[in-house]
Amino acid sequence: MSMDRNTQGSVTAPRIRIVEIDAFEREVNLRLPFRFGAATLEKAPQAFLRVRVENEEGKTAIGAAAEMMVPKWFDKNPALTPAQNVDQLRGSIRTAAAASLEASAPTTLFAAARLNEMETVRRLPGNPLAAGFGPSLIARAALDAYCRLAGISFFDAVRQNLVGIGGPMLPGDIDADGASAVLAGLRPAGSISARHTIGLLDPITEGEIIDPVDDGLPQSLEAVIARYGNRWFKIKLSGTVDADIDRLARIAAVLDRLPDYQVTVDGNEQFDAAEQLGALLAQIEAMPRLARLRAAITFVEQPFARAITMETPLGDLAAQLPFLIDESDDSDGAFAHARRLGYTGVSSKTCKGIYRSLLKAIRIKTGTVPGLFLSGEDLTCQAGLSVQQDLALVSLLGLSHAERNGHHYVAGMQAAPxxxxxxxxxxxxxxYEQGADGPFLSIRDGRITIGSLGAIGYASGALPDFEAMEPLSVG
Known part of the structure; x- marks a missing residue:
């Protein structure tokens, strides 16, 4: 296989061309309604991409990627309906695919992904988070295809920097040799802790269940802990202080039965000002029955709307707890800007781009600022390609826990043949463990075992049945 020596550092990487892209979708019905921020999700289509790559010897292979097209996360504009939000994401896929297939010169996987993202964001101005959805899927599927062509795992491809992080597409604040050294030092673990999401509509105790879902899977927080043994939790906040305090007290009453636990809290852009969030934190501090929960808070995620986040310094709040940006992390420079406001954390999400996550990890590991951190967050990653590729990424990044919620809100691979x-x-x-209706994500003692993700390809020893799907809707 011919190799391309990048212009920065000594990294060598194969060059490929993307020669074919097919897009599909499947409707996914949730077993429980998932409320985050102001949105409640009951169903959504899952996008699937099949991408064929060709190396410089003319050999080809296909790879795949999948992601839920979740409305009201990428764009919370109230003027847009959920259906329009989904069409936005379909448009990103179509635009990214067209731009990707126009690129005729072979290049590294990293350069192809960066160029595709830049061009798609240019063609779809206004919301880089939504525009980046399609490029993120293409990048994952292309990497899967390359790994299958080369007969290697995702872990080997990244650690040996066969993805080509370097060259002229590398951001100027990152040294190519330093980047390769960081990648070579990454070591995936054999398992990872699942951070369970407690959605705004989720029952806390069995006694709170009004509409039982009799499918053998847990519904309340109590039942989740009994079945999966979680010790990490992510609590969604509503931004209404009194309602949040009441709910946190009910959650704490359950979590405090555990010998130890850790939580993160997610504002989901629902707080209008630092003072509003400060009032909530002050009430938490003042309540003895929230003392253990307060001590267990690891960080606060994206409290303010992205429209004001980058103009809202955290001030004294940053001295109380670490803060992380998620929705506001929509460009290369976002984290650096947020750090000046008091944030120290940033999310890893495959829907925002695997190379974006790798670059963040490189910056944190090679930088001189102490206390910066990366956290694995979920966007209802579904059983199959989606959850596997995300788990492989966060494990390789060295994260000890990651938010997992897809298995709780959707019953396994219910949409697949x-x-x-x-x-x-x-x-x-x-x-996976086998349930009455097929495989379900296996979580035991709060952990997910992921050794099999080292398979040839990008974390999957199987491919989905594309013929059983619908072509991506034209909207």
Whole structure:
């Protein structure tokens, strides 16, 4: 395989061309309504991409990626309906695919992904988070295809920097040799802690369940802990202080039964000002029955709307707790800007781009600012390609826990044909356990075992049944 020597550092990486992109979707119905911020999700389509890459010898292979098209996260504009939000994401896929196929010169996977993201954001101005959705899927599927072509795992491709992080597409604040050294030092773990999401509509105790879902899976927080043994939790806040305090007290009453636990709290852009969030934190501090929960808070995620986040210094709040940006992390320079406001953390989400996550990790590991951190966050990653590729990424980044919520709100691989479910269950017996209706994510003692994600390809020993899907809707 011919190699391309990048112009920065000594990194060498193969050059490929993306020669074919097919996009599909499947409707996914949630077993429980998931409320985050002002939105309540009951169903959404999952996008699937099939990408064929060609190396310089003319050999080809296909790879795949998947992601839920979740309304009211990428764009919370109240003027847009959920259906319009989903069409936004479909438009990002179509625009990114067209731009990607126009690129005729072979290049590294990293350069191809960066160029595609830049061009798609240019063609779809106004919301870089939504525009980046399509490029993120193409980048994952192309990497999967390259790994299958080369007969290597995702872990090997990244650690050996065969993805080509370097060259003229590398941001100027990152040294190519330093980047390669960081990548070479990454070591995926055999398991990772699942941080359970407590959505705004989720029952806390069994006694609170009004509409039972009789599918054998847990519904209340109590039942989740009994079944999965979680010790990490993510609590969604509403931004209404009295309601949040009442709910936090009910959550604490359950969590305090555990010998130890850790939580993160997610404002989901629902707080209008630092003073409003400060009032909530002051009430938490003043309540003895919230003392253990307050001590367990690891960080606060994205409290303010992205429209004001980058103009709202945290001030004294930053001295109380670490803060992380998520929705406001929509460009290369976002984290650096947020740091000047008092933030020290930034999210890793495959829907925002695997190379974006890797660059963040490189910056944190090679920088001189202490206390900066990366956290794995979920966007209802579904069983199959989506959750596997995200788990592989956060594990390689060295994260000890990651938010996982897709398994709680969706019953396994319910949207897939039985044969597809069987293929994934057989290829990843450590990751899934068999339920009455197919494989479910296996969480034991609060941890997910992920050794099988080192398979050839990007974290999947199986591919989905594309023929059983609908072509991506034209909206």
């Amino acid at each position: 039985q044969a597809e479910r069987a293929r994934f269950a057989a290829a990843h017996a450590d990751l």
